[in-house]
Structure formats: structure tokens, C-alpha cells
Amino acid sequence: MPINADGATINMIHFNRAHDISIVLGRESVSWPGDPPYQRDLISSLAAGKVSNVSHLSMTTHVGTHVDAPAHFLAGGGDLDSYAAADFILPAVVVDAGDATAIGPEIVAAAGPLAGGALLFRTTNSTTGRIASGEFFRDGAHLSREAARACVDRGVSLVGIDYFTIDAFGTRTFPVHLCLMSAGVLILETINLRDVQPGSYTLICLPLRLAGAEASPVRAVLLE
DSSP, rough: OOOOOOOOEEEEEEEEOOEOEEEEEEEETOTTSSSSOOOEEEOEEETTOOOOOOEEEOOOSSSSEEOGGGTTTTTTTTOGGSSSSSGEEEEEEEEEOOTTTTTTTHHHHOOOOTSSSEEEOOOOHHHHHHGSSSSSSSOOEEEOHHHOOOOTTTTTTTEEEESSOSTTTTSSSSSHHOOOHHHHEEEEEEEOTOOSSSSEEEEEEEEEOOTTTTTBBBBEEOOO
């Protein structure tokens, strides 16, 4: 058993495989229409004779794989500061939504025990490779309001989907966001589940510690 410098025992996490379900920023990512694009510029470069490489990033908090807090849509809703780090490390179930475009509550019902954990939807957005193509598409699979309500009723703490938004693109009322966020449920968007089979995992999707932020990019990983 590993021991730290103070002599205390450190508990190790044991897993067989780590699935990176994140989109690669600058290669696979796209920005929401109208948002400023992701950009990384070297402001110091070894190639230019500087002593180090230093990058400057320009992006929104909703580019690539990211987590939304209720403050994204709700006035007075909790921002990321109101969640503990442990809220982003959860038992998770990946469920295959098949060819569904609007995911219904029956798919939630088939997912098994969910209270306090995360539910991630694997759709054709992942299986066709479109979510990692670097091209925006408007007809992606998404959650229905009825499925969102079923997630809330079953005590889910985080809902994830392999699309740029958990709502249907073009909606003006955002019923899925509002249903989940009103219940304090976190939303993980733009994940890539192409190489992940349905089943049980441990999800790690820690956001940056951005003061007062409504969202943050994450490196999302499923431990098997």
C-alpha cells in the first residue's frame, strides 16, 4: 500500500481501462454558431528564440466537452463554485439510445439504478463519428423533455450527451436544460462515446475552478 510523506495510507483507484470521452480542442471541436471560435496562439515560442513555449487561449466556456451548471440558464441558479469536486466524480451508466433522434423516457427507464449518479446517452452522434468531425450539424440526437423529467424523477445527478446541446437544436425555450437545471442536475455536453460500450463506469469530469462560472471545459474520462 503506497504511503505519503506524512506516513498516511493513500487509497488507490483500481480500474482496468480509462476511456477518454473528450473532444480534442482545436482538432475535433466546433464553436456554437455565433460564438467566437476556439483559438490557441503561441505568445512565446522556442522556435522564435524564446526560452519557453507559452500559449494564449481564446474560447467560450461551452466549447468542446464541457459541463453546464444551473447558472447557465437560471437567474440565481448555482454556478460551478456551488458544487464540490466530488460532484464531478460519479458512478455512471452509459445507455445506448440506438437510432433515436429525440430520446424518450423509455430509454431512461431501461438504464437501471441511477440515484445519485450520472447517466450518459450514446447516440448516432457518436457512432457515426459526427461529434468528433470538427463540423457543426443541426440534426443531432438530443433529449426530450419527458426523458429529462424521468432523469430528475430517478434522482440522477448529472446527465451527459454526445451532442453540442442536450436540447434540440433551434429550440427557443430550452425545456430540457430548464427541467434538469431547476432540479440542480449538472449537464455534460459534447462527449464522444463511439468506443464506449453500454454499461457501468466511474465518470470523472472535473471543471476548471473559474470563479462564478456557469460552465467550464472538462477532460471527461470513464473508468472501467
